[in-house]
Structure formats: structure tokens, C-alpha cells
Amino acid sequence: MGDVLRWRVLPMLVLLASSLVLYVRILPKKSISECSLLPYDHYWITSKRIVTPQGVINGAVEVRDGKIVSVVESDYQKGSLLGGKVVDYGNAVIMPGLIDVHAHLDEPGRVEWEGFSSGTKAAAAGGVTTLVDMPLNSFPSTVSEETLRMKVEAAQKKIYVDVGFWGGLVPHNAFNTSMLEGLLHAGALGLKSFMCPSGINDFPMTNSTHIKEGLYVLAKFKRPLLVHAEVVLDSKNSEGLLDDDPSYRSYATYLKSRPPSWEEAAIKDLLAVAQDTKTGGQAEGAHVHIVHLSDAKASLDLIEDEKRNGPNGASISVETCPHYLAFAAEEIADGDTRFKCAPPIRDVTNRQNLWEALIDGHIDMLSSDHSPSIPELKLFDEGDFLRAWGGISSLQYVLPITWTYGQKYGVSFSQIATWWSERPAKLAGQKYKGAIILGNDADFAVWEPEVEFELDENYKTYHKHPNISPYIGRRLSGKVLATFVRGNLVFSERSHAPAACGSPILAK
Template sequence: MPTITVTGRRVLLDGSDDPRPATLSIVDGKIAAVEHGWRMRPASHASTWIDAQDNIIIPGLVDAHVHLNEPGRTDWEGFWTGTRAAAAGGVTCVVDMPLNSIPPTCTVADLVLKRAAASGQCFTDVAFWGGVIPGNQDHLKPLVDAGVQGFKCFLIESGVEARSEFPCVSERDAKAAMEILQHSPTVLLFHAELEGALSDPEPAPPSTAYATFLHSRPEKLETDAISLITRLQRAYPSLRCHIVHLSAASALPLIRAAKSAGLKLTVETCFHYLCLAADEIPSGRPEFKCCPPIRENVNRELLWEALLDGSIDCVVSDHSPCITELKKIDEGDIMGAWGGISTLGLGLSLLWTEGSKRGVTLAHILEWTSKKTAEHAGLGELKGQLKVGFDGDFVIWDPSAEFKVTKGTLQFKNKLSPYEGLTLRGRVEQTFVRGSLVYDRHTGFESPPSGRLL
């Protein structure tokens, strides 16, 4: 492959607080050199030359929490549509969750099926999480050896129609998995809502009121779950545990105490918890439903503070789509609707739009959505930074451009999102994976897709 030279007057390099002039050389898909200063193209040069002009060059995002649902529920989402949506939003690598596909990724045979379904369809690189469910402990080490990045489990029922498909684990199940995984190079991810923690009676209808749903998933479910997780961690201190999609700010003291005690605990939150607030959600709008729920504005501001002080490590999409019928849009039935928010392709613009109101810098956002997510997924020496030896994944980004979210701008399969109608700031102009252009705002997607399975 020829050398690719990428130059710009504003490049966000590793360790930089602000973009600065720089030039990158990419050879065989890897960053071979990083030089300070913008360079004018020589009159005769054999390499491919990319000049970002007035735009910013940033590392590609790593979205470490995505449900692509293939095989089995490809009418919900798939590798072709999901990775196109990711690439259009500056994401160059996604990590696929083990559930909502059929079968879920709970054995090596399941992983083989998942990889076969993904082969030849991916516009970004794709890695895979495995699943922990009751009774699959003997499959965990073989899955580590087969290349999963870690494991996801639920402490409450996952919401899929058949409970037997991806059942939640008990404390005993979790301990058994931790016993097996404690000395492996892996991580155990918890959906941290604890089954049985809800003691208040169910609220009265209507099922169309967001307040009804919010009351049904109180913060206590999260705090009880995180108390259990950190207690279990003390018995298995070598195993890193990770809280997915933290919603409840009331759990932050538990998290800070665990980290201060030296536990290997990491935490993510999601774009929707940082950019939406329960106070502003109208009745009869199931597209806002997710589990755990979006909480009040005061809770949202505490999550932003926790990101800035390092209590929360990273931000992901938890892109969890379904077919439109399951969202019960016509009925406005929030309680009966599928719980999941579709965000792929919007996260960078969402955080830039909301974060700018709070003094958050682009460097902050890329730390949370690229570097830290790559490290969390075991890809920290390959993805997430513009530095020598890393994959040449980068994005040309216009921070001042504005666009309105419409169905036409959404690239994922079922074009239903709570962000429709919003005007966002910051737009991806081009996305490159290992030095190859995969998305251009004007010309669309390159074909055939060149993403790799990691």
C-alpha cells in the first residue's frame, strides 16, 4: 500500500488539550510517523495526500457498547446498516454486545456464527463481547481464547421476549464466573440493576406517562446492584469489573469509594443520560424509553461532573434498536414498549453540542469516547489515539457546522430516535479506517466495506 500523508492545521494528538498543526504518515494501515506542523503538498509526491484544510483531524471513536442484533434479529439492526451508521458519525470501531442476536454469544460456537454473519459486511472494525448466563461457566475461558474482549451479564431480566434466551445471573452465578475469570486477561461487565430491589408498589396508569416508567426503575435498583458488585469484587481483586450505562447519580459515592479502595472498577454512561432529561420528556413518546431510564436534569448534571472528575471513565451509545412495531409509537405505550435508544452516528455531535454549554472541550470528549473506550475494550494499544504504532483511524471533523436530525440523516436500519428534530453542532466530513476512506459526507460510503473483525 502507498504511504498516506494526512496533514492539517488543527490535529488533536494524544495528550493535546487543543488541536495543533501536525502531519501523520500512515503505512500499511498503521501510523508510522507523527510530525508537528502542517505541510504543503510537494509538486511531485507518490503518496496519497489528505489535507483537512480548516477542519479538525481527530482519532476515530470506539463505541464499546452496541447491539447489532445479527444473526437472528437482522430486521432490528445488522452489521451492514449498523456499521454504516457508526462510520457516518466518526466511529471507526464498535464492540458488539452478546445479546439480542439469536443465538446470543455465550459459547464459541455462537461466536463463530456471529463472526460469519459479520464477515464482509462491516464498514468499521468490529470486536465482540461474550455473555455470562447461568450455567455457561465452562464456556468462558474458551471464549477468552477465541478472542472476545470480555463478558456481559445482567443482574435483572434483560428484556428479550424469551427469558431463557439471555437470563440474568444470581449472586451465585456471578461469583462462579468471577472465580473462573479472575486470572484471565478479560473484564466482566454488569448491567447494574438488581432484580428484586424494587419494594414500592407499582404506580397507577397511565402507561403513556414517562413518570410511570421512571417510577418503575428507581435509582435503588442501580445502587443495590453496584453495592453487590463492589462487594463481590473484594473477593476477586485481580478481575476488572465494569458498570455499563450508569444512569443513577446516587451510585456515584459507591463508585468513588470503590475506586479509592483500589478496586479495578470502571464505569460508562451513555449519550442519552448526558443529553436528555426526564423533566423534558413528553407523555406518549416511547422512543425515549431505555433501561435504566433517563433521569431528571439534576441527575444529568451530576453525571457530567463525574465524567470531568474521572469517577465515570467513558461514554458509549448503547445503541439498542428494534423494529418500529415494538416501540408502540402509535399507542404511545411507554410501559409496554421495547426499552432501547438508537444513537449510532450521533454521539460525537450530541456531546459536542451539550458539552460546549458546560465548558467541555473536544479533548475531553475524545478521551471519553475514543481513548478510554478503546482501553476498556482491550484495544488500547491499537485504537483511540493518533500516535505511532496505532491503526490509522481518523476523522475529519467540522466543529462549527450545524445539521438537523431527520430520518434522512439516520443511517441505522429502523429510523426511530428521540433526537429527531434536534439541531446539533459538529459534523463528520470524512471517516477513515486504517488509512482507507470509508465515509464521505458528499459521496457516501466506499464499497466494498473494508472493516475487520478483531
């Protein structure tokens, strides 16, 4: 390069580049005061109980431009760090924000059921900093590049936390590789399919052949397939066919209509297909994740057996949900369809076994399966368990529920962070989320484990239909004080930041 070029063009380029950086930074970014209830982009948060992968520390976390830039233990000098931009949370627990990999936000198309605004406000109020939205219950279902774009469009300026999206694996895209690739190229974090009817007309169920095809495509992208693992074994007992049975109000009738054998049979088939995900297999790189396990007997045994193969086995994981850990069939009153979900909530012994499996590491993580509907579909007047919408509304409460019902089992803060942040981050491919460590996004849930509260009409719930939740009327412990998403204080003391500055998360 000649001297003239070096001395004239280079400085011009530098100037141009820096003005571009300025342009990018200033123009599209909402001012921090709209996005955050804290007017700083560089600050420290401190507490006596910060949950890190190395244990619970008394210390401080430094945040700059939405990232964690340092984590220090005890000997910091409060208030003197960085000119006093210190938020001291005292004895409250600072945990990585919860990552809920299984939520149905229902927008576009069924915003009267939930929606990005109400759903993510509820998430923020509950310490959930990232949600991954399911491809069904919205309309249209997220099964193509185009329908994923509709999701992202619908989420614009409405989300208070970060939101990723699962795409749907359905019969009409399963054999259409370019359609599936289009969906994954467009940013779906992985795919989700059902092995039984989903309850949503434009989201039909898949069989093992569809699942196999899906796994081959997912392998190329190294992304997971999430599966609702129940198969209909005895159609005489299936929903709808018992319409004239007068015992439709009885929870026992519903429970019998979806026996554990449905989960067991599905998981057996699924694990057979999942063999392709082994090292050297045709779908190496793909991963199979079983959603909302309820049966803690034969189904769990199958999963444990497969996991015993370790790195030589299939790449699998499993989640369960707070409702299977909090409730038991024996306690569900006839006609109380708030408790209806699929697979169903089973008996007390099963609940105990689920807790033990979670604590022993056989169940990898927790998710809400927040699946609300309009109250009318819950058929409260009839109390008809067979025809009511199946789905539990719980998103805002999952942290206090896990803590409250986990106390009997001596659950620790670190375990909650593993089940609700670290492992879900890994499943969703989020390298910079899920733990309070240097370089990660500054996503935090700040909460007071010792504070108890009643979920009554005085408790502000942001779900679109608070009354359909089976947790209403319960006493819980563990109150969320504050929630940070990429450094923005998005919820604090019962209010949200003025603007919804969550980001859609698209896989690259």
C-alpha cells in the first residue's frame, strides 16, 4: 500500500467505522431508562447468597453493558466500587435467571389465551429471564420458515424477557427436508413433536418414521428434538369416547384414561429411534429430549437404562414439571379441571419417585409447560375432565413452587439453578446463559426464600387468566424481588420496566 493510501484512506476508514459503531449503538437501542428500572449500564449487585457454579458465595457481581464482567467473593468494599453504583440485595438470593424451555405463549392467533406481553410479564415477575416458546397453540403453528417469521414479528416490542422458539415437526414437513432446513436456518432452536394427538388441529402427531427423518435434519444443525411422549394404546379409554360416562367429573376417570403405559410405550419407541443419535449413528449430533415426564416407574426405568450407557448411548434428556412435583391425584377434587394436563398428575407415590429421580439426576431439568387457554375451555361449570382443555397455567410461580414443595426433600439453591438454568441453557443451545460466571449475560433472579405469601386475589399475577391456575389459593414461600435480563432490571418490587426490551433468540 502506498504512503498516500496509508495516511489518507486509513484514517478516513477508521472515522467511518467509528461513526458507524456510534450509529448502530445510538439509534436502534432503547434508552436504558425505558428498558430498565436501574439507570446504569455499569454497576454491581451484591448479596450474601449468590449462586455460582462453584457454590453459594457472599459477594458481588459486576455488570457492564448487559454482561457479567466480574464475580467477586466477600472482601469487596460495599459502596466504594465504581462510585457507588451498587445495588445491595442483602440476604436475598441472587441466582441465574430461570430458563423455561417449555412455554406456550399462543401468539399469533390465540392471544386471548395468553400472548407475548402477558406471558413475558409473568415470566419477568417470576424470575424467568428466558423462555422458549412451543410451536403449537398459537395459530398458525410454527412449522416453516414463514410461520417462524410470523412468531418473531408478533413478539416485536412485546417481550419483557428473551424468547427463543421451537419449531414443529409434523407429518407434512417431516419428509420435506428443505422445509425443515428452512425452519432451522431461520433460527428455530430445535424441533418439537407429539406422539399422540396434540389437541390442536394444525399440529398433527408424528410416528417413529417422521421422528427419524426429523433427527437426520437436526443432526446437521446439532439441535434437539423435544417430544411429547405418550401414545394412545386403548382407544376405548381415550378422551372423547367416554362422553356419555357420568363419571366424567371424577379425576380418577381421567387418570385411568391416560395410564402410565401410554408414556412407557411412547418412550420405548422413541428410545429405539434415538439410537441413531449415538456417536457414529446416522443422526449423530441430534439430541432427543422427553418433555414433561409424569410416570416415575416403567417410563423412568427405560430412560435410566438408556442413560447408563453414558457417552456410548443415545443422546437423551428428560424434564418434568412443577405440577407433577406439587400435586397428587388423591388431592384433586372432582370437577376441578384446573388440574387437567397430559400426561396426567399421578398418585402420591409417583410424586415422591419423581422428586427422588430429579434429586438423583435421572431427570435432568424442570420446565413449566405453561399451557393456558381461555377459562371457558376449562369447562368449570360442567367440571368435565374428559372434554376440558388440558394444560396447566403456572409460569409466574415456578420458582416458589419448586422451592416450597422441594423443602421436604432438602432442595438447595444450587440444585434449583441446575434444574432451572444451567441444564435448560444447554438444551436450548444458549452458551452465554444459565450460570453466574464471567462473560455470561447478566440474567438474574433475585428472591427471598424465607418470605411466604398467599396466592390470593391480592397477589398480582400477569398471566392473561390468573384464575385458571391450580396454584391459586396455595401458600408458597420464595418471593421474587427483582429480575434482570441482560443487565436490564426488568422487574422490581411489583413493577415492570416501561419498555419491553427482551430479544427474540434465533439460532445461528
